[in-house]
Amino acid sequence: MLRGIHVPLVTPFDTSGEVALDAIEKLAHQVLDQGAKGLVALGTTGEVATLDPGERARVIEVCARVCAERGALLTVGVTGNDTRSTARALRELPSGVGAALVIVPYFLRPGERGVVAHFEALAEETPVPLVIYHIPYRTGQSVSAATLRRLGEHPRIAGVKYAAGGIDQDAVSLLGDLPDGFEVLGGDDAFISPLLALGAAGGILASAHLETRRFADLVAAWHDGDAVRARRLGHRLARLSAALFAEPNPTVIKGVLHAQGLIPTPDVRLPLVPAGAESVSQARLVAVHPGE
Numbered sequence: 001m002l003r004g005i006h007v008p009l010v011t012p013f014d015t016s017g018e019v020a021l022d023a024i025e026k027l028a029h030q031v032l033d034q035g036a037k038g039l040v041a042l043g044t045t046g047e048v049a050t051l052d053p054g055e056r057a058r059v060i061e062v063c064a065r066v067c068a069e070r071g072a073l074l075t076v077g078v079t080g081n082d083t084r085s086t087a088r089a090l091r092e093l094p095s096g097v098g099a100a101l102v103i104v105p106y107f108l109r110p111g112e113r114g115v116v117a118h119f120e121a122l123a124e125e126t127p128v129p130l131v132i133y134h135i136p137y138r139t140g141q142s143v144s145a146a147t148l149r150r151l152g153e154h155p156r157i158a159g160v161k162y163a164a165g166g167i168d169q170d171a172v173s174l175l176g177d178l179p180d181g182f183e184v185l186g187g188d189d190a191f192i193s194p195l196l197a198l199g200a201a202g203g204i205l206a207s208a209h210l211e212t213r214r215f216a217d218l219v220a221a222w223h224d225g226d227a228v229r230a231r232r233l234g235h236r237l238a239r240l241s242a243a244l245f246a247e248p249n250p251t252v253i254k255g256v257l258h259a260q261g262l263i264p265t266p267d268v269r270l271p272l273v274p275a276g277a278e279s280v281s282q283a284r285l286v287a288v289h290p291g292e
């Protein structure tokens with residue numbers, strides 16, 4: 001279900017600051033045309049924290065329509081750090097949503113037993129399969145391979161978006177012994193190639209707004225065992241990701257998409273501030289001349 005590249009779409013804004021739904025629709029078609037297997041709505045990249053409930057609903061609606069037309073998976077980010085309200089948000093997901101990306105409870109640091117209790121409770125209530133979003137440098141909560149493996153045994157938990165900030169011992173251990181039906185998706189753009197080499201099923205990667213086809217080829221190359229091709233692509237795309245993450249995500253990506261005429265403005269909502277012109281032009285340069 002999760003194999004391949006899933007693009008966590010940016011939320012473009014028009015010149016009056018409203019969500020540009022038509023631009024989302026175009027971007028969605030474009031990345032699916034270029035080989036993405038699915039979309040992620042309301043991720044960090046989509047600036048979910050700054051969207052009001054009506055905006056969130058409209059973003060999901062557009063993405064669900066495109067995914068239904070294209071036979072693609074729509075995953076929706078469900079953000080919350082208490083179990084009751086997260087369960088409610090899951091129950092209220094509209095039809096057309098295929099999976100929910102649920103972050104490890106952040107800030108509270110409930111410990112690994114709390115993390116297990118949280119996801120096991122959500123798994124009992126969710127109408128769609130869950131993907132755990134493990135990103136300790138944002139949540140403040142570590143989760144070991146053993147805990148992820150235990151959660152992965154639950155039939156309603158389909159995978160983990162793994163974003164530990166690098167390839168750590170837990171990534172190696174988890175990918176060496178995955179529960180049946182549980183998959184790992186890379187969530188640190190710069191480390192996607194080595195994670196795929198270890199056996200990841202794909203990735204949820206903001207960088208794949210650009211060069212979507214090459215990211216899809218990277219996944220296919222590792223899955224086909226073509227290490228020579230995979231390494232070459234991996235190094236090229238890592239350079240692109242480094243340039244796109246030179247400032248807080250998704251500011252540089254929005255700058256590049258705007259410069260390419262794909263979104264009406266590069267605007268982000270506070271507390272994010274737009275990327276500097278230098279970062280945007282450097283990322284555009286790397287996209288064209290990756291230094292092969």
Ligand SMILES: O=C(O)C1=N[C@H](C(=O)O)C[C@H](O)C1
Binds near residue numbers: 008205206207250
């Ligand atoms: O929104 C997402 O999903 C992603 N967010 C990460 C982040 O901003 O840290 C980056 C990743 O590419 C996908």
